Amino acid sequence: MSKKAGTPAYAPVYVESKLLKLDDVSVAHDSGHRDVDEDRVLELYEKVILAGRWGQASLSRPKLRYDPAGRPMAASDGRSKLADGKHCIAALKKAAETVAQSDDATQLEWYTGEIKDILTVGMRFDCIKFLDDDEAAVKLFYTMAHEQEANKLRTTSVEHKIKLVRAYVAKDAENAMVEILGKSRRSTIHNWCKATAVLKEPVLIKLKEKPDLPQGLVFTNKYFVGQGEETRFLxxxxxxxxxxxxxxxxxxxxxxxxxxxxxxxxxxxxxxxxxxxxxxxxxxxxxxxxxxxxxxxxxxxxxxxxxxxxxxxxxxxxxxxxxxxxxxxxxxxxxxxxxxxxxxxxxxxxxxxxxxxxxxxxxHKLVVEGGDDESGILADDITMEAPLVEKDPVLEKAEELGLSVRSNIHLFHDMKTFGDGFVGLCRATTRGGIYIDEATSKAKIILGDMAELWKVVTSVVDRQYVSMGIFCGKRHDLVTLVVTGTVDPPLKRLRVKTFLKNLDQSRSRWKQMPKKEKQPFVDAAVKDHRKHNALKRELAHPPVEVDSPVRDPKPENDSEVLL
Structure with a gap:
């Protein structure tokens, strides 16, 4: 198999487009990349075909399988072999049976347009080929193509993924599958392999009852696939x-x-x-x-x-x-x-x-008792009595210190609850920091959240006591947006501090940056330099007014709340 390791090399190659009648296409067990799910076929038949939504629903065009030499392949029943779209063809064949059994097909409301052409003339298929005839590799490719988190196509079941991993056991499953799909899929493949080693057959049967539920219920759940330190939760x-x-x-x-x-x-x-x-x-x-x-x-x-x-x-x-x-x-x-x-x-x-x-x-009245955790759930009458051990005073002091520190840390999951809680937490003598853990690195989302946070904080605290910092890392595009203030109007009035983690790369990036992109940074630096000189002159020669006392400027950093 000539595949480049670490890249998704095992991808299909388009050969031609072909018109075939439905009777000439196979839905046998060896046609397509998975078995027929009758519930899915019935869903397509009722909710897409009979409902008149054919052509509107997000269905990919069925594909025929050719061999590596570009010749048509046949299934065990002698008909053309499918690569993908097996459930779609099965639903269309069910519709063809309904038309054949009807005394007057013209009375069927859904039997018009494209559906009528498909059932009478035939359907156009994309014909594709792979690098070789490795059936396991073909199934692996389409399993990832139907991965639940990747698109809106019909999800490949947990059971199917586990069967696929078992087929690769003799080949060092994880590495063999990564070689085909590329290193970017290693995390997903690792989750499949972990579930294969732990999940039992009765659980897989239970999961089939609700195939549309998020598969993260299993693949990322320590109670279902816990390994290593998480085994105690299994x-x-x-x-x-x-x-x-x-x-x-x-x-x-x-x-x-x-x-x-x-x-x-x-x-x-x-x-x-x-x-x-x-x-x-x-x-x-x-x-x-x-x-x-x-x-x-x-x-x-x-x-x-x-x-x-x-x-x-x-x-x-x-x-x-x-x-x-x-x-x-x-x-x-x-x-x-x-x-x-x-x-x-x-x-x-x-x-x-x-x-x-x-x-x-x-x-009986149920008494709610606090302090139950996952390991201490039994009362004294079910556990063996142990002698009392005097607690280490150093350890006790450390625990008290940890609790006192944690009492000053407050966690909010959305901006609304933060706004309600911030009013009660903020005092005249309070110094503190607010940190946002963003779920994405997209500049528009980050700066939008910072602007919203700025509104909440400055509605309670005077702006002169607030400063804002954004850790940009290597995101130079984010630095440009912050300095120019082109994303959200509230950010134009901020004195934004940027921190670059890698100075060498930053200097290299600055040398390669076009002059047009450098100009906002230069303008900002000149502006800050002028402000600095003006402040120095003001401190050296403070203005004297007859009717008002001289005010010493208060250093800004003495009362900042660093975000």
């Missing part, structure tokens, strides 16, 4: 399936898909609490758990919406023996039943105690 397949089902129900109820961080914090983290609780219970009461059916019911309750809500709100699973009515009633009842069995009491007596406690579930 959920068992049963908990992963339970978290997905709760998330599906939640999204269906709201009609929208929640964000990936929400899925991790509100669905996966509670499942990890339930998993750790069950593991510790099994570790302590392994010999008697099988004799208490209530344990299985309790476990299913923890995987339900009620259990998730309790854990998300911080309710301790086992409760505190010193606080009456604390904890989740089912968990408290099960622990008591297991204690009774472990103490040698009769099974009937233990079951009756559990049933009696279950009957009073509605009378």
């Amino acid at each position: 959920l068992e397949p049963e908990q992963q399936i339970a978290a997905l089902q709760l998330f599906y129900d939640f999204c269906d109820g709201r009609g929208t898909v929640s964000s990936i961080p929400t899925f991790m914090s509100d669905f996966c983290a509670p499942m990890l609490k339930a998993q750790l609780w069950c593991q510790l219970v099994m570790k302590k009461y392994a010999s008697v758990v099988s004799r208490l059916p209530a344990y299985d019911r309790c476990q299913k309750m923890l995987w339900s919406e009620r259990g998730r809500t309790c854990m998300r709100l911080g309710v301790g699973l086992s409760g505190d023996p010193k606080i009456e009515g604390s904890g989740i009633p089912e968990c408290v009842s099960v622990l008591q039943g297991l204690k009774n069995l472990a103490a040698g009491r009769a099974v009937d007596e233990a079951e009756s105690a559990v049933d009696a406690a279950k009957a009073t579930v509605t009378e």
